[in-house]
Amino acid sequence: MRSNIRHRSLGLLAFLILMSPSVAEACAVCFSGRSDEQREAFLITTGFLTFLPLILLGLAVLAFIRRVRRIEAENDAVAERVRS
Amino acid sequence: MNEDSLHLAGMEDAPRRSQIMDSRALGMSIFVFTEIMLFAGFISAFTIIRSGAMAWPPPGQPRLPMEETAVNTAALLASGVALAIAHRAYKRNRMQARWPLLASIVLGSMFVALQGVEWIGMLRAGLTLTSSVLGSFFYTIIGLHALHAVVALGMLVRAWLQLNQGRLQPGLFLATQIFWYFVVGVWPFVYLRVYP
Numbered sequence: 001m002r003s004n005i006r007h008r009s010l011g012l013l014a015f016l017i018l019m020s021p022s023v024a025e026a027c028a029v030c031f032s033g034r035s036d037e038q039r040e041a042f043l044i045t046t047g048f049l050t051f052l053p054l055i056l057l058g059l060a061v062l063a064f065i066r067r068v069r070r071i072e073a074e075n076d077a078v079a080e081r082v083r084s
Numbered sequence: 085m086n087e088d089s090l091h092l093a094g095m096e097d098a099p100r101r102s103q104i105m106d107s108r109a110l111g112m113s114i115f116v117f118t119e120i121m122l123f124a125g126f127i128s129a130f131t132i133i134r135s136g137a138m139a140w141p142p143p144g145q146p147r148l149p150m151e152e153t154a155v156n157t158a159a160l161l162a163s164g165v166a167l168a169i170a171h172r173a174y175k176r177n178r179m180q181a182r183w184p185l186l187a188s189i190v191l192g193s194m195f196v197a198l199q200g201v202e203w204i205g206m207l208r209a210g211l212t213l214t215s216s217v218l219g220s221f222f223y224t225i226i227g228l229h230a231l232h233a234v235v236a237l238g239m240l241v242r243a244w245l246q247l248n249q250g251r252l253q254p255g256l257f258l259a260t261q262i263f264w265y266f267v268v269g270v271w272p273f274v275y276l277r278v279y280p
Contacts, residue, residue, distance in 0.1 A: 044131070045128035045131055049128055053121060056117055067105065
């Protein structure tokens with residue numbers, strides 16, 4: 001019973017926290033995000049800035065893996081030549 | 085480490101590790117990563133501000149010269165192509181890279197010079213850093229790009245001088261290329277977002 005009340009309270013608190021920025025205009029740019037066009041710009045740029053570093057890091061990791069594989073293949077070829 | 089110190093450290097039988105990437109090229113890649121994020125931040129801020137504007141360009145401000153800047157853009161892209169040709173030539177025979185590298189420098193200098201001419205025109209037309217939000221963003225974003233272009237051009241010139249003296253190291257050349265490709269690669273995004 002007590003845990004049920006706690007869960008509900010936490011849920012209510014989370015809901016209030018999620019709702020409060022738009023009411024309080026706590027975000028530094030909330031006051032200007034009135035038009036649909038600007039809301040769309042906010043969404044697009046948020047997505048852009050969120051995914052761009054992930055894409056760049058992903059590309060760097062891929063390039064790293066390819067380079068390591070190439071070096072390993074070259075080392076294997078040299079070792080094979082030495083053995084034969 | 086000489087042989088004695090290797091022996092003392094017990095490393096004489098340690099397998100030699102291949103370097104995955106030259107340190108200078110790796111450092112430049114990390115720097116370019118941060119610069120890409122810097123430009124992405126500026127372009128995002130510009131996009132948001134522009135989307136909230138009632139009229140664009142702001143009243144009393146000139147339209148940015150998109151058609152004239154297309155020539156600069158072509159020169160910069162051609163400079164990137166010339167550098168790619170120089171890279172291929174460098175792998176075959178180092179001295180063959182001299183002319184394409186020089187072409188890349190000339191085309192890059194042409195871009196910077198034409199940008200300077202464009203700025204003079206914009207200033208005469210009344211677009212200044214403080215005249216409007218367009219002016220602030222224009223001189224900040226385009227100026228930041230121009231600053232990168234000038235520094236990268238300096239690096240290209242240094243690479244060309246070292247190439248002529250026969251002491252250009254591949255790692256330094258690669259780092260220079262990474263920086264110049266960044267200057268060339270980021271420009272179309274800046275151009276297509278800021279100028280229309």
